[in-house]
Amino acid sequence: MLSRNRFLTAALVATGIVTNTAPALAMEETSRWLTPTMINARAHMFSPALNVLTFQHMDQIFATRTVEAGNNVWALPEKPASLDDGYTLDGETVSLAAYLEATSTNALVVVKDGAIVHESYRNGSDANTRFMTFSVAKSYVSTLIGLALDDGFIKSLDDKVTDYLPEMAGSGYDGPTIRNLLHMRSGVEWQEIYQFGSDTQLTQVHDNSLVAYKYRWCDYAANDSVASQNKPGEVFNYATLDTSVLGCVLERAVGKTGAEYMSEKLWKPAGMENDAYWVMDGPEDVGREFFGAGLNATARDHARFGLMFLNKGQANGKQIVPADWVDEATIPDEGFEPTAEGEPFGYQYQWWTIPGSDAYSAIGLFHQFIYVDPENNLVIVKASHTPDPVGHDEGNLELFRQITEKLSK
Secondary structure (H helix, E strand, O other): OHHHHHHHHHHHHHHOOOOOOOOOOOOOOOOOOOOHHHHHHHHOOOOOOOHHHHOOOHHHOOOEEEEOOOOOOOOOOEOOOOOOOOEEEOOEEEOHHHHHHHOOEEEEEEEEOOEEEEEEEOOOOOOOOOEEOOOHHHHHHHHHHHHHHHHOOOOOOOOEHHHHOHHHOOOOOOOOEHHHHHOOOOOEOOOOOOOOOOOOHHHHHHHHHHHOOOOOHHHHHOOOOOOEOOOOOOOOOOOHHHHHHHHHHHHHHHOOOHHHHHHHHHHOOOOOOOOEEEEEOOOOOOOOEOOOOOEEEOHHHHHHHHHHHHOOOEEOOEEOOOHHHHHHHHOOOOOOOOOOOOOOOEEOOOOEEOOOOOOEEEEEOOOEEEEEEHHHOEEEEEEEOOOOOOOOHHHHHHHHHHHHHHHHO
16 A cells, blocks of 8 residues: 555656645545546646636535534525616626626626625526635635634634644744734745646645645645745735634634534524535545635525625624624725735735725635625625636626616616
């Protein structure tokens, strides 16, 4: 068995699917997740011709952990509104369907004044499809941190990461606080460059953890080769690694898996309709939830999450998330400095904020959104499958602006 495992690991390194940067996990030959075929499938999940489908079916190529829903579903009334025609796109007047096609949309759900006014499901999806929405997960992890703080499992956001994860001593995470990570200001040297198939830092960790299951995201973070680049709290640097460490802090603080705590404190009490699931960075016996970007849920349940925030933490007739946490998590950070010229967003606790308004959004790679607009009492959820991971946020915000305008007439 050992020689077989070494052969498989060497073969994967030779093909470039994984890099030999950490000791391989013991591979069980009988594991369905560790066959060369499954590893190769995960390596190609971003194929532009296929992500329209893979983003709907991640549980078929990844090990997963379920977030159980309860029986008391938060019923959302339906009040259909006409949103079909009269959109401006690239100087032309188009239908909503044409706009959705142009922005590679799998699903669109619009909630106005607490009621669903529009739903579109495309490309084989439906109301029960659980979409991979990537970094939308970060806003959920932030919320779970807020719940753990309210429960007393986390004493203060100014506690250091190493207060909960002593194994991080000696790494770049030896010094930053939980609040630093919520703000993406850990100071850790990290390059969030979405060039999958390259040798960038993000790609190496992605390939070794999510693709090949060689090590966990938090294993990488605890390595003393993960260095500090800036003083904690000083410089904004968007880092999926920061959120992964936040998830591991959460696990250690509450003494449960992230999925268990999320089910108990958020998913069931809020009345979510369907089970959600987390993509794992390893098989069940060794892996953790991919806290940085691995949550899969229906568009309607994402809309419930957004509506809960719109309602200052209330859902299903109960106060689920403290109202002061909702405010603290979504009010723009005055010290935020965009990392790119023309960046249309601000940032707070793992939520993007919209300058010039009180709107904010959970946003994921390949243009996934839970857009919350308190001024207009509006929530928009959009699941997409763009060929490019980034670069089309302004086009989506323009769609949301036009929808808002139509519903305000």
